Every structure is written in C-alpha cells, then in structure tokens.
Amino acid sequence: MFLKELSLRNFRNYIELSICFNKGINIFIGENAQGKTNLLEAIHFIHSLQSFRTQEEKSLISISFKDALLSAEAERGGSIINVSALLDDKGKRVKLNGKKIGKTSEFLSRLFAITFSPDDLFLIKDLPSERRRYFDRAILPHSPSYLKTSARYDSILEHRNRLLKDIRDAKKGADTAALTPWNEQLIEEGTRILLKRHQFVEQIKPFLEKFFQSISKSSKRPILIYETQLLPPLRDEEALSGVNMADEIKGIFRLSLSEKSREELRYGHTLVGPHRDDFQFLIDDQKAKTTASQGQHRMIILSLKLSEAALYKEAFSEYPVLLLDDVFSELDEIRAEALIEQIFDMDIEQVFITAAKKESVPFSNKRCSFYLIKEGTVRPY
Amino acid sequence: MAQAGVLNRLIEELMRLPGIGQKTAQRLAFFLLKMDDSEARGIARAIVDLKEKSRFCSVCNNITEAEICEICSDPMRDRKKILVIEEPSNLLAIEKTKEYKGLYHVLIGALSPLDGIGPKDIKIEGLMQRLSNGHGVEEVIIATNPTIEGEATAIYLSRLIKSAGIKATRIAYGVPVGSDLEYADEVTLIKSLEGRRDI
Secondary structure (H helix, E strand, O other): OEEEEEEEEEEOOEEEEEEEOOOEEEEEEOOOOOOHHHHHHHHHHHHHOOOOOOOOHHHHEOOOOOOEEEEEEEEEOOEEEEEEEEEEOOEEEEEEOOEEOOOHHHHOOOOOEEEEOHHHHHHHHOOHHHHHHHHHHHHHHHOOOHHHHHHHHHHHHHHHHHHHHHHHOOOOOOOHHHHHHHHHHHHHHHHHHHHHHHHHHHHHHHHHHHHHHHHHOOOOOEEEEEEOOOOOOOOHHHOOOHHHHHHHHHHHHHHHHHHOHHHHHHHOOOOOOHHHOEEEEEEOOEEHHHHOOHHHHHHHHHHHHHHHHHHHHHHHOOOOEEEEOOOOOOOOHHHHHHHHHHHHHHOOOEEEEEEOOHHHOOOOOOOEEEEEEEOOEEEEO | OOOOHHHHHHHHHHOOOOOOOHHHHHHHHHHHHHOOHHHHHHHHHHHHHHHHHOEEOOOOOOEEOOOOOHHHHOOOOEEEEEEEEOOHHHHHHHHHOOOOOEEEEEOOOOOEHHHOEOHHHOOHHHHHHHHHOOOOOOEEEEOOOOOHHHHHHHHHHHHHHHHOOOEEEEOOOOOOOOOOHHHOOHHHHHHHHHOOOOO
C-alpha cells in the first residue's frame, strides 16, 4: 500500500497543506520544531485513526481553530482508497471511500502504518503495563476480536477484584463460592488473550533475529519472550497447535488460581492472569533491559517494527506504510546504512523518514525523495 | 418561554423514564395537555393501577395481579421444565415465541459484584426451593443474558442445580437467524463456531 496524496487543514502547525508522495523512501528534512514529526503524525493518523504521540485528539487541532481535517488518497492492491477524518470537540468522524465507518478494527485491514518514534525506546525499560499495551495494540490488526476479548477480560477482572475485597472485608453475601463463576470466565477470556499473545510473539521471533542481525551487523541473537506463568513448557512441534494448548493453559490457570487463592483474598486483588504478564527482550540470553547499550535498544525496537511490518505482509499480502521518526540519531553510519539497506531489501512499498540534515541520511542519492519542512510548509528538496 | 409550574413538573417527571430526554418529555407533556380529559385520566389511572395492583408472583417472580401468576397457575404448562431469566421483560420475549410450554423463574437481576449484587440479592433461593420440594422438575434452562454478569449467574446457578441432581442447560450462543453471517460481530461468530454441532 502507499499514500499518494495528503491534505491537511488546521492539523498541528499545518494550516493548509496539500501534497503528493512517491513510492519508495520519502525523507523529510528540517530543523527542530518545523513540523517534521507533525507530518509523520498526520500520515500515521490517516492510516490507523490514532496518534502515536497523544491520546488527547483535541491537541491535534491547530491552536485557535475549531476543527481539523485530514484527507488522503492511498492505493492498495491496485485499488484507490479515500480516507478523511474530521476532528472537532465532538471527537472524530472518519469516512472510508465516502462512507462513515464504525469500527476501527475494520479499518486496520485496509490501511495500516507501522511507526518508529524515539519514545518507543522506553518500551524496553518501561513498566510492564506499557509493554502489554504495546503488544496488545500490535496484535489488533491480526485479530479483530482481540479488542472485545480484552474489554470483556477487563470487566471480569474488575468484578472479581471487587468480590475479593468484599470477601476480605466480610461484606454480606460475599463468599468464596461466589468467586467460581468469575474464575471460570477469567480463565475462559484470559486463555484467549494468552494464546493470541503467545502466537504473536512466536511469529515475531524469527523476523526479529533476522532484522536485528542485519541492522546491527552482528551475529548476536535477540529473543522476544512472553513472560507468563500460565503457558505450558514448549515442545517444538506442537508449539502452535490451537485447541490442546488452550486446554493446557486453562488447566494451569485453574491450578494457579487455587494456589494463590489465600494470597488473593489477603490482597483483595487478582494475582493470576494475562494482566500480570510481561514481555522481555534478551540479547544472547542476557536481559536487554539491564545489559544492552542505547544503540542496541534502538536496533531491537527498529527490528521489532520491521518484524511487525513483515508479519502484516504475511497476513495481508501487502506491506503497511513504514514511518521512522528521527531514526538516524544515535545510529552510527554503518548501522544507519544497514537499516536503509534492509528496508530496500525488503522492498517495502513506501517509507517516510524524518531527519535534521540531508547529510545524515546514508544513500542520499539513491531512490529517495527529499522534502524540506519549514514552518508548516513542505516542498521538494 | 416561561412554563406553568404543573407543566414543568410533568416534564421533569417524564424525564425520569428510560429513553426519554428533555425534548421527548416536552412533546409528551404538550400532547397530554391537548388530550381529552378522560383519555388523560385513563393513562394516569393505568399507572396508579400498575403500582397498586401488580406484584411479583410468589412462585416465579413474574409480574402478576394475583398471588400466583397466570403461567404458574396454568394446568396445561409443562411442570418438568423451568426457564430462568433475569427480568420479567425477558419472559415476555420468550412467551412471544409460543414455543416454550414450561414454567419460568425470574431472578430480577444478575450477579454483579461491582453493583454489590451477590447470590443472596437475586431470587436464587426461591428457585432452589422449587427444585427441592419434590415438584418433579427435570430440567432447568438457563437463559440469562450473554453478558459477563449473565454468564457469571449462569455458571453459579448451573453448579447449584447440578448438585441438586437436576439437569441444567444453557441456551446456545449463535448468529441471528435470517441475517447474513457477515453482519455478525466477531465475538458472536467465534462463540457460535465453538458451540457448533453435528448435523
């Protein structure tokens, strides 16, 4: 897929913009605070209906304006897709080929962007909840039901936590027998989440290793691990076989709930389940969190992004648009070159990159289109 | 426009009803104002009668005017089956099918710890009495809503009912009949796939 045309009205520092893009690598050059990341954010928004910088969508509207309009023409598999999003104080209204759309999940199989932002580097060191949020979001295009399953799981969890507290505080009518139906549902929906996360991580693994080695020009092995107490020990051949695995997880889930039941009643809180899980990056079996360098963190996250793009391609037979914000700072020349080479090698249809200076971009003269960003204007460079 | 006190009061009162906002309440109030005296009184009386004369059936908690509702006192009903629902309105929905000939039990609610509703706050005890008194009930069909609260209630009940030595069944999850598969949401489709049966 690729973006052919983008128009912005009152979006961040773009009061009025209309621009056409080429396939291949597009590079936005500009000094600080000119609007490079804002433009990337607009492109991300039109592909995923959300910002990668903020949940507060009102802040996307230019100061002293009431609404913002983004519209775009993209191409996917030879057919044209028109998208527009109007943002105002009532929220956002999105049209796909002139028709209103209800669910974001329907949209993600049509247009999609994978974005690297320097903020993503926190992923490795951040709290587990941030990592869960990240991977849950990454799973979404591959499983439209995942959002609803997660929402159901969260409500079950809330009910169960309240009940645990009520039992602890000896509130009337609250007894351990009343826990059973919430345990059953926690296990049921929790297992769905566990399976999806496990499958996603297993699918990412081979890509992650390949891309990391190619970008870092080393033979070090990065591994992404889904850290949970609830998966059965892995046996290679049946690692991904659905139904049996689900039954095994349910068995382990049930057992650990009963093991932790006294502790849960003491804390008044659910201590078992995918809401307690984490994701861990290792390099050569060492925790990246504590042992890897800044540069290695950056290369892990970049490899993760490329892996997500590759996985999307496997599922939907087209690459998503790849957006890389300020990707060259902190990468030495050799790694920066290796990254660009890897992107060419994958043959991703369209990539957008921001950089402060033209000189910092390796392969400057090769098949790249340059744009100069200055005070909310964009022109070929 | 400044409105008369009584009119304003009626508008305020109507807005308590579910699904009625300011505008609809105004429309209804002005409509009532224009109505024939006898018609308007008829509506008022119907509301008063509803509150004065209707009560919950002492057996199944359905809405009734007598001690025991029409369904529970109907000798033609199959007394071997009891269908459990959350609200009296659910009973009306099932009665409309004219297919179910057994008895009902209305729980008047569902388990919901967040709202402080536990097993003792809904009509579970009455149901268990109906099962134990040698009334010859052979099957309890659980038709609570497919929400997490309804599902929790179903799981809780099924254990109690089975331990009383009676068959418990749960209505199936499925795609709506007569509609296109593509319009069913993903979770419904997944559940109906999981609940598939031999044909």
